[in-house]
Amino acid sequence: MNECQKTQQYITDAVDNRLSEVDRNFFEEHIEKCPSCRNDFELDALTKDFVKTKITRHTTPDSVAMRIKQEIEKQVASEQRTTSIFTRYPLARAAMIAMVVFGAAFIIYLLNSPDLQNTVQAANMMDQSIENYDLFLAGTIQPQQFGQSVDELREYFRERVDFPVVLKPVKECEWVGGVLSDYNGLSLAHLVYKMPTGIVYVYQANWKEVRKGNKISLSNGAITSLSQTGWYVNGSHDKYSVVMWLYNNETVCTAVSSMEKSELKEMFSTETQKY
Amino acid sequence: MLFASPTNNRDTEQKHEDFQREAIPHMDILYNYALRLTGNTEDANDLLQETFLKAYRFWDKFEQGTNCRAWLFRIMRNSYINRYRKAVKTPEHVDYNEIKEFYNTIREQSTDANDLSERLYGQLLDDQVTTAITDLPEEFRTVVILCDIEGFTYEEAAEFVDCPIGTIRSRLHRGRKLLRDKLFKYAHERGYEVND
Known part of the structure; x- marks a missing residue:
């Protein structure tokens, strides 16, 4: 495996700050001298940040949450109705x-x-x-x-x-x-x-x-x-x-x-x- | 012959109580995952409801003390895959070099990450980014959602998807590359529209 291939394998971990010190040293040394690998790394990091800032977090609409809770309560009620036959x-x-x-x-x-x-x-x-x-x-x-x-x-x-x-x-x-x-x-x-x-x-x-x-x-x-x-x-x-x-x-x-x-x-x- | 033991009202109440405490609090995060998976609110609502009803039905299969959120995610993902299995898209041709060449030229002109990001992706809006994510093949999409949007570690994502960490890493690697290519194309096309 040449240096570029090895570096490519490290990119994902590098973006997420997961490289060990040894690997990080190797990685940083390599991208210093290899613009292609550096660009790949920077693009991934940039994209990750961009997506994270662009995506709006939503809360479940009340009507949807309510309907789900009601459906579950229906199930609970039907389980109780069927089991209450024991007492009847x-x-x-x-x-x-x-x-x-x-x-x-x-x-x-x-x-x-x-x-x-x-x-x-x-x-x-x-x-x-x-x-x-x-x-x-x-x-x-x-x-x-x-x-x-x-x-x-x-x-x-x-x-x-x-x-x-x-x-x-x-x-x-x-x-x-x-x-x-x-x-x-x-x-x-x-x-x-x-x-x-x-x-x-x-x-x-x-x-x-x-x-x-x-x-x-x-x-x-x-x-x-x-x-x-x-x-x-x-x-x-x-x-x-x-x-x-x-x-x-x-x-x-x-x-x-x-x-x-x-x-x-x-x-x-x-x-x-x-x- | 094997017959299961009966339930009674107290069991049912206890089950409901456990479910309310353990499963319901994860609704928002699942709703967001459903939105990114399906790309529209209507399908996301259906998927969310299906997931919670299934989870309630199979609550006795959930091992108490294990990761309930991961368990719910797996139910949602499987439900989604089952429901949309037929609609699998054929992978399109991806040209990774286009964005890299472009980046190489703008990088010389700027060192500020925000500026670079804007030159690359322009003013893409939330729903366009969502569409780009929804367009990713499911295996990559899920991992990108888990790691880059929800901020889970590879270990957590591996538990959610039920696969080795190495698989998460390679899917994330590929997923990010596919995504950046899509975002770039969207921004690029949009740029032409504006200029026209």
């Missing part, structure tokens, strides 16, 4: 209390419990949905977002999973909760409808992934029925009704509830609305 609905409150009692430790225990990991891995989507339903009822799983209607969950699910989340408005629904989770790298969406008669849980996943069966699987009977008719209602479980359906060949939904199977199917069989 006894079941949600019970779930909240259960959550506080068992706390994070219990969830960590669940996550690390080899039994559960094995059963979950071996289980198919239908078994998982039953298990999750029980966890919801026990309050072990908490919705992350609440709303008075599915519309209020639209924003929460937006672009966070790789399939359209089916957000079906349901009559007489008191509140609805949403959860996103990750299972073996698959993003899943969960909805909980609080009905006067109890909880309806809908588990949603990417249909292509479920068909592949690598991470979440389904019985051949269910896959065939879903592919041919879009529905699968034959699964037999002692405790609950389980109904599965396809949305747009992209999303597979599994609804679990203690209501009658036909009633459950009816609930989701009219025109479905996605986000």
